[in-house]
Amino acid sequence: MMKLRIGYRWKNTTVLGPGRRFVIWVQGCRRRCYRCTAPELQSEEGGAEVSCSDLAKEILDTPQIDGITISGGEPLLQAEALTELLDIILSQKPDLTVILFTGFQIEEITDEKSLRLLRQIDLLIDGEYIDELNYDNIGLRGSENQRLIFLSDRLLSFQEELTKGERKREIHLLNPNELLTIGIATRQNN
Ligand code: SF4
Numbered sequence: 001m002m003k004l005r006i007g008y009r010w011k012n013t014t015v016l017g018p019g020r021r022f023v024i025w026v027q028g029c030r031r032r033c034y035r036c037t038a039p040e041l042q043s044e045e046g047g048a049e050v051s052c053s054d055l056a057k058e059i060l061d062t063p064q065i066d067g068i069t070i071s072g073g074e075p076l077l078q079a080e081a082l083t084e085l086l087d088i089i090l091s092q093k094p095d096l097t098v099i100l101f102t103g104f105q106i107e108e109i110t111d112e113k114s115l116r117l118l119r120q121i122d123l124l125i126d127g128e129y130i131d132e133l134n135y136d137n138i139g140l141r142g143s144e145n146q147r148l149i150f151l152s153d154r155l156l157s158f159q160e161e162l163t164k165g166e167r168k169r170e171i172h173l174l175n176p177n178e179l180l181t182i183g184i185a186t187r188q189n190n
Contacts, residue, residue: 004055004081007040007047007073008180011062015168015183017099017123017140018158019066022059023182026082029074031103035131037142037185041073052081056088067097067122076102079113086120097122097154099140103129106149122152123162134187139163142184 007027012020025038027047036042059068068089075082086098100121102109109118118124125141125148133143140162141148148163150156169183 002052002081002084003049004052004078004085005044005047005049006055007038009055009058010172010180010182012065013069013170013182015170016069016071017067017162018097018155020064021067021069021099022062022065023069023071024055026070026072026075026078028077029072029103030077031074031128033103033129033131035188037129038073044077052085053088056085059089060092065096067099069099069101071101074103075100076104076109076114076117079111079117083113083117083120086117090120099123099125099155101125103127106147118151122150122154124149124151131187134185137167137186138165139167140165140184 005027007025009024011022013023014020016023025041027041028044029042040046070082089096098121102124104126106124106126109115125146127146130143130145133145136144150159167184167186169181172180172182174180
């Protein structure tokens with residue numbers, strides 16, 4: 001059974017795709033985007049390992065969710081483990097939709113492990129984060145170069161809202177000393 005290294009997870013957000021979604025931020029990214037929106041997720045040694053079966057069970061046991069959103073970090077660095085995770089989940093709850101963010105452009109994704117993962121994804125948001133192109137505060141993407149690519153028709157009815165809707169943010173208290181902010185960040189003007 002494979003393990004996945006993740007930074008954070010949150011059971012129930014409404015700001016990273018349609019409906020209520022379980023969101024996973026995978027740990028590890030080799031890009032160094034200017035003004036990276038999640039620098040604490042870059043280290044491939046950070047975060048914590050969780051077995052795919054334990055995480056799948058946690059997601060399957062979460063009531064009233066419509067889907068899963070996978071962000072990071074760079075999910076494609078752990079494509080095999082994510083495929084295993086989604087295999088378990090979707091074999092039991094095939095109606096859950098899956099959204100995945102990657103810093104790669106879809107044309108660059110050619111290795112078999114990543115392609116296998118993409119077959120389980122309904123909406124891919126692709127391309128690297130470019131801070132100077134983060135200016136319009138709309139859509140489920142960090143910068144204007146990133147594309148929303150619908151790999152199935154299951155989220156197509158939300159296309160207008162996902163591409164043109166105003167971004168929303170949630171702030172949760174993880175513990176008395178730590179806040180978790182969820183949602184696409186607006187550009188910092190400093
Ligand atoms: S892809 Fe995301 S996590 Fe990786 S360096 Fe860029 S902004 Fe940061």
